[in-house]
Amino acid sequence: MEREAMEFDVVIVGGGPAGLASAIRLKQLAAQKGSEISVCLIEKGAEIGAHILSGALMDPRALNELLPNWQQDGAPLNAPVSEDRFFILSEDGAIKIPNSLLPKCFHNEGNYVISLGNVCRWLGEQAEALGVEIYPGFAGAEVLFNEDGSVKGVATGDMGRLHDGSEGPNFQMGMELLGKYTFFAEGCRGHLGKQLEAKFNLREGVDPQTYGIGLKELWEITPEMHQLGLVIHSGGWPMQPDTYGGGFLYHLENNQIAVGFVVGLGYSNPHLSPFEEFQRFKTHPEIRKFLEVARSNPACWPLKPALMHLPKNASTMN
Amino acid sequence: MLAAEACFDALAKECQHDELTAYPEAFKASWLHEELHLSRNFKPWMAKGLKLGSLMFGIDQMVFGGKAPWTLHNTKPDHAKLKLAADTQPIIYPKPDGVLNFDRLSSVFLSSTNHEEDQPCHLQLKDAAIPISVNLAQYDAPEQRFCPAGVYEILRDENGSNPRLQINAQNCVHCKTCDIKDPSQNINWVVPQGGEGPTYPNM
Numbered sequence: 001m002e003r004e005a006m007e008f009d010v011v012i013v014g015g016g017p018a019g020l021a022s023a024i025r026l027k028q029l030a031a032q033k034g035s036e037i038s039v040c041l042i043e044k045g046a047e048i049g050a051h052i053l054s055g056a057l058m059d060p061r062a063l064n065e066l067l068p069n070w071q072q073d074g075a076p077l078n079a080p081v082s083e084d085r086f087f088i089l090s091e092d093g094a095i096k097i098p099n100s101l102l103p104k105c106f107h108n109e110g111n112y113v114i115s116l117g118n119v120c121r122w123l124g125e126q127a128e129a130l131g132v133e134i135y136p137g138f139a140g141a142e143v144l145f146n147e148d149g150s151v152k153g154v155a156t157g158d159m160g161r162l163h164d165g166s167e168g169p170n171f172q173m174g175m176e177l178l179g180k181y182t183f184f185a186e187g188c189r190g191h192l193g194k195q196l197e198a199k200f201n202l203r204e205g206v207d208p209q210t211y212g213i214g215l216k217e218l219w220e221i222t223p224e225m226h227q228l229g230l231v232i233h234s235g236g237w238p239m240q241p242d243t244y245g246g247g248f249l250y251h252l253e254n255n256q257i258a259v260g261f262v263v264g265l266g267y268s269n270p271h272l273s274p275f276e277e278f279q280r281f282k283t284h285p286e287i288r289k290f291l292e293v294a295r296s297n298p299a300c301w302p303l304k305p306a307l308m309h310l311p312k313n314a315s316t317m318n
Numbered sequence: 319m320l321a322a323e324a325c326f327d328a329l330a331k332e333c334q335h336d337e338l339t340a341y342p343e344a345f346k347a348s349w350l351h352e353e354l355h356l357s358r359n360f361k362p363w364m365a366k367g368l369k370l371g372s373l374m375f376g377i378d379q380m381v382f383g384g385k386a387p388w389t390l391h392n393t394k395p396d397h398a399k400l401k402l403a404a405d406t407q408p409i410i411y412p413k414p415d416g417v418l419n420f421d422r423l424s425s426v427f428l429s430s431t432n433h434e435e436d437q438p439c440h441l442q443l444k445d446a447a448i449p450i451s452v453n454l455a456q457y458d459a460p461e462q463r464f465c466p467a468g469v470y471e472i473l474r475d476e477n478g479s480n481p482r483l484q485i486n487a488q489n490c491v492h493c494k495t496c497d498i499k500d501p502s503q504n505i506n507w508v509v510p511q512g513g514e515g516p517t518y519p520n521m
């Protein structure tokens with residue numbers, strides 16, 4: 001059986017901030033210059049945002065450039081950062097580092113505490129309004145090449161294959177999405193990105209990429225302990241001094257807080273468990289004081305513990 | 319955005335399928351490049367330990383404003399940095415109390431992740447023997463711990479013999495840690511059927 005093929009000017013794989021921003025920009029440029037370009041974006045999650053997990057603090061600089069009217073258009077940036085605190089933790093103590101000693105990357109004046117999933121949902125709506133064809137629920141499974149070796153597009157995965165690879169009763173063959181240009185915006189360690197890196201030697205001459213895994217939970221706490229826009233970062237305990245990692249606790253709107261922990265995946269002890277380091281981090285007095293008030297109020301509950309990982313740009317600069 | 323601009327210009331010139339060389343050039347000239355460049359040494363310094371790392375990154379930023387005449391390099395990929403189990407200390411973690419801290423499975427449940435079980439496994443082992451012969455023998459099967467969703471389990475017979483790896487692929491939350499950190503680089507994460515995986519409402 002032949003796969004069905006569809007042609008576009010640009011095919012984008014991945015509906016995170018990178019994929020959505022490029023889709024929007026392409027359509028804006030076409031509208032400005034009065035030309036037509038067709039843009040298709042696929043996302044493996046069941047909807048845009050379903051696979052997005054981030055902190056997150058957002059610097060609105062890129063958004064100001066991309067969609068300067070974001071405030072009127074209802075972008076979900078509702079919690080301007082009101083205070084930064086940085087602690088070096090020991091098992092039961094905490095030293096607050098004066099803000100004047102913190103490097104610039106821990107100063108968040110002017111930034112917002114956001115749910116990146118919600119921001120992506122909103123970007124998805126803006127993209128659709130500009131005419132981007134968004135297909136959630138489709139995973140890019142294979143890169144397609146022209147005879148000269150250049151990228152022709154991607155094929156989406158088959159549906160309904162059984163465990164042994166044979167075609168089941170609901171089998172549906174994937175589709176070919178062909179683009180004059182194809183953008184790979186899969187986030188870090190992309191399934192297709194890995195294949196492209198190998199085929200085109202994209203990692204030659206640069207440092208190996210380093211990664212981190214981030215774990216995060218959303219809690220709803222009592223209003224008395226909630227301070228909209230409060231941003232806390234920590235280093236030290238429970239990580240050993242030779243292991244890179246740190247915690248965060250951000251106060252969002254609606255009495256919610258995002259509490260999370262990032263562990264650098266360059267750690268050396270095979271007994272380490274990032275998930276359990278995060279669970280342990282929450283028992284620190286400086287952190288649990290926020291969560292315990294959730295416990296004492298039956299209307300408050302941990303919402304969605306969830307996990308994903310964080311690319312570190314240590315090597316993209318070289 | 320910069321890639322989109324380079325692409326739009328190329329389409330306007332009726333190019334296709336070629337490399338967008340204008341994109342890396344525009345990136346180098348952008349504010350983002352400037353920002354990333356100024357903090358490039360953060361992680362490499364921190365890899366040298368919290369105290370020395372903080373001190374040196376502090377000097378890097380405060381004295382040189384990020385424009386220090388050095389760039390630290392990372393030479394080993396993450397998976398190659400794991401030491402042997404025998405050469406390291408076991409870590410004892412507190413038991414979850416179900417109030418403040420939780421176990422993996424209740425967290426996976428809240429991520430609402432789901433995969434059709436009857437499909438080709440999307441966590442492919444290049445060599446089916448390695449999880450036991452190398453990973454268990456030398457590293458005490460670290461995939462049981464670095465996977466946050468409890469996908470990898472070592473099962474044994476009642477008398478503790480015959481260890482084997484079970485892969486609960488339906489619990490996967492698509493974090494790709496196994497692909498990155500497996501010391502044998504024996505796990506290949508591939509996309510499962512579209513529409514599966516976690517369903518985060520607002521993360």
Ligand SMILES: Cc1cc2nc3c(=O)[nH]c(=O)nc-3n(C[C@H](O)[C@H](O)[C@H](O)COP(=O)(O)OP(=O)(O)OC[C@H]3O[C@@H](n4cnc5c(N)ncnc54)[C@H](O)[C@@H]3O)c2cc1C
Binds near residue numbers: 016019051214310311
């Ligand atoms: C815990 C944590 C905290 C963070 N905190 C911050 C912060 O405070 N501030 C900040 O600026 N950044 C933060 N980050 C980093 C930020 O989240 C990422 O840099 C950003 O999400 C990267 O965007 P992206 O579009 O490149 O990729 P992603 O956001 O990863 O999006 C990729 C999308 O593509 C989809 N996809 C992948 N492969 C395929 C495929 N083959 N087919 C179809 N779809 C596919 C994925 O499902 C996903 O939706 C944090 C990250 C984590 C994990």
Ligand code: SF4
Binds near residue numbers: 441468469489496497
């Ligand atoms: S991708 Fe993450 S959740 Fe899935 S199996 Fe690998 S480590 Fe576990």
